[in-house]
Structures are given as C-alpha cells and as structure tokens.
Amino acid sequence: MGDTADGQSIAIIGLGLIGSSIGLALKRAAPRTRIVGLDRSPTSADTALRIGAVDRVTEHGSEAVQRSDVIIIATPIDTVVDVAGAIIPYVRDDAAVTDVGGTKERIVRECEPLLGGRFVGGHPMAGSERSGPSAARPDMFRHAPWLLTPTPATQSWALDRITGLVATLGARPSYISPAQHDRLQARLSALPHLLAFVLAAVGQQLDTNAAAHSGGSFRDATRVARSSPDVWAAILADNGANVVDALIDTEARLRSIREALNARNIDHVAELLREGHTPS
Amino acid sequence: MGDTADGQSIAIIGLGLIGSSIGLALKRAAPRTRIVGLDRSPTSADTALRIGAVDRVTEHGSEAVQRSDVIIIATPIDTVVDVAGAIIPYVRDDAAVTDVGGTKERIVRECEPLLGGRFVGGHPMAGSERSGPSAARPDMFRHAPWLLTPTPATQSWALDRITGLVATLGARPSYISPAQHDRLQARLSALPHLLAFVLAAVGQQLDTNAAAHSGGSFRDATRVARSSPDVWAAILADNGANVVDALIDTEARLRSIREALNARNIDHVAELLREGHTPS
Structure with missing residues (x-):
C-alpha cells in the first residue's frame, strides 16, 4: 500500500x-x-x-x-x-x-x-x-x-x-487509465449531476414549491442541484465527448420509455425499467 | 383539522x-x-x-x-x-x-x-x-x-x-385536484423514479461494478432503482399522458445541454444548468 x-x-x-x-x-x-x-x-x-x-x-x-x-x-x-x-x-x-x-x-x-x-x-x-x-x-x-x-x-x-x-x-x-476514468466519470458523476439540474428545472416548471409537495425520490435526486452551475459546466465541458456519449444513450432510453408509454405497452415499460433495476 | x-x-x-x-x-x-x-x-x-x-x-x-x-x-x-x-x-x-x-x-x-x-x-x-x-x-x-x-x-x-x-x-x-395531483406526480415522483432506472442502466453499461466506483451523487440518484420495475411501470402507465409530457420536457433540456457541449459553449451550459439550480 x-x-x-x-x-x-x-x-x-x-x-x-x-x-x-x-x-x-x-x-x-x-x-x-x-x-x-x-x-x-x-x-x-x-x-x-x-x-x-x-x-x-x-x-x-x-x-x-x-x-x-x-x-x-x-x-x-x-x-x-x-x-x-x-x-x-x-x-x-x-x-x-x-x-x-x-x-x-x-x-x-x-x-x-x-x-x-x-x-x-x-x-x-x-x-x-x-x-x-x-x-x-x-x-x-x-x-x-x-x-x-x-x-x-x-x-x-x-x-x-x-x-x-x-x-x-x-x-x-x-x-x-485517464481515458477510462473520464468515460466512467461521465456516467457515474457528470450525468447524475446534470440530471439533478434538469429534474429540478422540470419539477419547478409546474410548481415553484416543488420541494414541499415531493417525497424522498425527488429530494434525493435533486440534492446535487445545489452545486455550483459554473463549476459543473466546466467539468462537463472538460469531459465533453464522453458526456455527450452518455447523454445520447440517456436520451435514447428516455425516448424508448416514452414510446412504450404512448403505445400503452406496460410490459415493455417494465422491461425497459428492468435494465436499470438494482437489486437490493 | x-x-x-x-x-x-x-x-x-x-x-x-x-x-x-x-x-x-x-x-x-x-x-x-x-x-x-x-x-x-x-x-x-x-x-x-x-x-x-x-x-x-x-x-x-x-x-x-x-x-x-x-x-x-x-x-x-x-x-x-x-x-x-x-x-x-x-x-x-x-x-x-x-x-x-x-x-x-x-x-x-x-x-x-x-x-x-x-x-x-x-x-x-x-x-x-x-x-x-x-x-x-x-x-x-x-x-x-x-x-x-x-x-x-x-x-x-x-x-x-x-x-x-x-x-x-x-x-x-x-x-x-386529482388532475393537478397527477400533473405534479409525473414530475415530482414518476420522473425521478424513471430517471433513477435510466441512470442505473447507463452507468452499468460501462461498468458492471458502477456502485464501487461512484460517489454520493450516483448513489443517491439511483437509490429508488431498487424499487419494483413492475410496480413503477403500472404507475407510469396509469399517468401516461402527464409522464410523456414530463419526458418531452426532460428530453428537450438534455438535448439543449448536449448541443451546447458539442458547440463547446461553456457559458450556455452553465446557463442551462442554472435553470435547475436549487440554492441551499
């Protein structure tokens, strides 16, 4: 050691x-x-x-x-x-x-x-x-x-x-390796921060007092939206290619779930969620 | 009372x-x-x-x-x-x-x-x-x-x-009202659960041991991905129109951030994050 x-x-x-x-x-x-x-x-x-x-x-x-x-x-x-x-x-x-x-x-x-x-x-x-x-x-x-x-x-x-x-x-x-680090960082750190900012914005759009009406899932998922937007913009930009790659993947998954919901195909929605299911 | x-x-x-x-x-x-x-x-x-x-x-x-x-x-x-x-x-x-x-x-x-x-x-x-x-x-x-x-x-x-x-x-x-409840629920409960499943999937895609390499932001944002995919598919489907609406908004925001990153426009990235910034 x-x-x-x-x-x-x-x-x-x-x-x-x-x-x-x-x-x-x-x-x-x-x-x-x-x-x-x-x-x-x-x-x-x-x-x-x-x-x-x-x-x-x-x-x-x-x-x-x-x-x-x-x-x-x-x-x-x-x-x-x-x-x-x-x-x-x-x-x-x-x-x-x-x-x-x-x-x-x-x-x-x-x-x-x-x-x-x-x-x-x-x-x-x-x-x-x-x-x-x-x-x-x-x-x-x-x-x-x-x-x-x-x-x-x-x-x-x-x-x-x-x-x-x-x-x-x-x-x-x-x-x-530095390259592998940045690929991981894009998905395990940059993306959760980015999604926290986006989720907070989407929640507040309908309800400026979103926090008062929400439970633990919204609170936990938006916690890091208290971080500095400038600091995070710099980190995202410095790892731009990997973050863009992670975003393309994220957007594709969201689109698939949206299409399954539009088609009222509950089984397919469950299947798509299951890809990210983390067993306790 | x-x-x-x-x-x-x-x-x-x-x-x-x-x-x-x-x-x-x-x-x-x-x-x-x-x-x-x-x-x-x-x-x-x-x-x-x-x-x-x-x-x-x-x-x-x-x-x-x-x-x-x-x-x-x-x-x-x-x-x-x-x-x-x-x-x-x-x-x-x-x-x-x-x-x-x-x-x-x-x-x-x-x-x-x-x-x-x-x-x-x-x-x-x-x-x-x-x-x-x-x-x-x-x-x-x-x-x-x-x-x-x-x-x-x-x-x-x-x-x-x-x-x-x-x-x-x-x-x-x-x-x-029931209608306003469902509009809020889509953004303050359904969406954070849906994003948790998606984020867990995007993280695991690169690293099956994602949890071991990640910090608090990934852990907190994926906590509810331990929930039942079947239960959540049913809840998402029962509120389908509002969830689709929240997803369209979420996808548009992610696309804007991705485009600003592709254009290497850090100031615009910071501006987009700021829309969801939650002051402490």
Whole structure:
C-alpha cells in the first residue's frame, strides 16, 4: 500500500471543500504530518487555518512546495495545469505531486510534460453540494473510492506515496487509465449531476414549491442541484465527448420509455425499467 | 383539522409497506384505535399482526369493513377500484374510504360512482425502495406531504375524517385536484423514479461494478432503482399522458445541454444548468 503519510511534509494548494477536508483527515489520521496551505482567497486560507486543516498558510507557492514530500493541487479543474506550471521550479526531484480534479485525461496529458513521472492524477469520489473550507469534514473520504490514474510514465515511488496518502485519508485507492476514468466519470458523476439540474428545472416548471409537495425520490435526486452551475459546466465541458456519449444513450432510453408509454405497452415499460433495476 | 383518529375503528386493506406503516403509526399516535387488517397474502397478514401494525387480521372483506369508521385501501393502484367495488355492500353509510395510490385521476373517477362522497383519494409522498410489511416504519409519514384530492362530490365529514387521520399519522395533509395531483406526480415522483432506472442502466453499461466506483451523487440518484420495475411501470402507465409530457420536457433540456457541449459553449451550459439550480 506504499508509504503512510505520517511524518511527511505536505503542501495543499487550494483550500476549498476538498483541500480543507484532506487537511482535516490527515491531521486526524497522521498527526505528525506537517501541512502548509495556500489559497488565493485570504478568507479561505484563514478559515482553513482556524479549523485546523493546515498547520500554517503562506501566500507564496515557492515556500509552500520547496520542502514538501507531497504536493496536492486541489484547485478547480481549469487551473490545475497553471498551478503545476507555476510550481515547477520549486518542486523537489523526490516530491510527488497529485491533483483532485474531476476529469483526468486532459489534466494528465498536460501535467506530465511539466512534472514528469512525479505527477499522479487523482480523483476522490466524494464531495458535497456545499463548497468552501467551512463545509470541510475529516470523514469526507472515509470508505470513498479514490481513483488514481497512473500512466507508463508514472514513477512507482510517486504512485506508492500518493496511494499511501489516499489510504491514510480513509479512502479506497484504485487504479484506472485517464481515458477510462473520464468515460466512467461521465456516467457515474457528470450525468447524475446534470440530471439533478434538469429534474429540478422540470419539477419547478409546474410548481415553484416543488420541494414541499415531493417525497424522498425527488429530494434525493435533486440534492446535487445545489452545486455550483459554473463549476459543473466546466467539468462537463472538460469531459465533453464522453458526456455527450452518455447523454445520447440517456436520451435514447428516455425516448424508448416514452414510446412504450404512448403505445400503452406496460410490459415493455417494465422491461425497459428492468435494465436499470438494482437489486437490493 | 377534523376528527382525530383515536378511538375509531379502522380497516386497512393491503398490508404491504404503506398499509403496515399506517398501522404502526396509528397504534403509536392513537393507541385506543382498533385496527383490522386484510391481505391476500397470509404471510404479509401474519407479519403485519406480529409487528403490531394491526390488532387482528381477517380473510373476509365483509368482516373487515362492516364495523369500520375509516377504510383505507392500500393495495397496488391497479386493484384499488376492484377492492372498492367488492366492499360496497358492507361499507356503512357513515364510514369514510380512502386509498394511497400514486395516481389519482382515474382512481377517483372510478371510485366516486361506486362509493359516492364517502370516498376521498389520497397519496402519501413517502415510501421506500423496499417493500412489504417487514420494511414498515411507524415514522414513515412524519412531516411528509400527504396529498388529498377531494372533488365537488366529496362529503365534508368524510374529508374531515381522512384529514384528521392523516394528521394523526404525523403527515402534512394538503388538498389538490386529482388532475393537478397527477400533473405534479409525473414530475415530482414518476420522473425521478424513471430517471433513477435510466441512470442505473447507463452507468452499468460501462461498468458492471458502477456502485464501487461512484460517489454520493450516483448513489443517491439511483437509490429508488431498487424499487419494483413492475410496480413503477403500472404507475407510469396509469399517468401516461402527464409522464410523456414530463419526458418531452426532460428530453428537450438534455438535448439543449448536449448541443451546447458539442458547440463547446461553456457559458450556455452553465446557463442551462442554472435553470435547475436549487440554492441551499
């Protein structure tokens, strides 16, 4: 399972929900770890420091990374590559770098030429419809899948170190190629978010007080429609081809069910539902 | 708020998840109530009796209803009208009858000629992806909406009595026409169930172990795909025109998002998501 994180020096760049939750989880599981944090928002940095997600904060990327064994880039997906480029001069040769972006193919393709085999793409399958360090939780990653996307260029010591870090956080690390990750992400994360926004819109169209008239199925299915539309538009766009593919499949299935309903063919409707039936 | 149920004689016909939960909730909130239950499955009847959802069970509809102040038909939607027809000779003139079917327009239209103004259509917006009396819970309806669908033919004492019963169960009764109920149900209950089945199918298509690689958004959005496909096919078909209408709207929104992704227009994607954004 590789190194454990305890005793290492860790830099967390980006102290939002995920970055701060990583800090809280690390401080709990590996108390000898030294964590330095960096965020372009002074308010977020202050909050992360106050809740104990980091030992100290800095405004300088150079200072954050030059003594670190592991550097975690936890910024939004459209800035990960810029951050990687900015820290290159200060990253030690024996430091491992990872990110937590919800898409992997482009990020890995652009980060590897910058950081080489020290970079390991990562994506925790955990989060919340809330955002910012004030929503951070030390148990955010407990038993959650954490997908790591090594390539033939990845150095084994770097992969071991990031795997050990993820395990220390309580998550379940597993390996997958960046391309396969993005195909899965389109269906298991992007699509449920997209459908939540669409379902909330369709429900509200008829009843602005939809929530008051609805039961658990609507409430659960629209929970993540509280997430930021801008953040999700960026994630969907960065994985555009796979999301379009998942949407074509989804629309075809909806059309089939609609046609069976129009034909009043209950048996065929049941058959189509059964394709997605998840036995308890 | 009308009568309270305590001290009344109640018959529950159909001792599945909802019927048995009504019994458990009533026994807790109104202990002097006498409840007789009836189910065509001896196993379900035995279980309901054993968990204390009813005081006694019977195999005879006549015996179940002839001394009851309130009769609750809690069978699947395709048998509600048959049950109403079968009990007519034994229902007292001063007894109120209600049902818990997930669709209301057809059921009310067919039950009113049989039972007259004693009949009040009802639909608790609560449930579970599990089924049967062993999944029943006394707090199933606590704070849940419970839609009642009176018509100009409904007698006010019957409406008062059913309203009182629903309030006793801990639910929030509200009135709505059968037609408006079915329009809402299509978007707030049928559609989230339908999308859960479709999303589960789209996820599993790429990864038979989708659940292990997914986070909370996929898990929550597919929870109700554990429900019975046959039960939901019947509910969707019984509300076919409204569900088709909701599907046409859903498909159009998905197509718009897909086209914006194909055009790499992130701003437009964000705009389309924003239409369903639910502020926290």
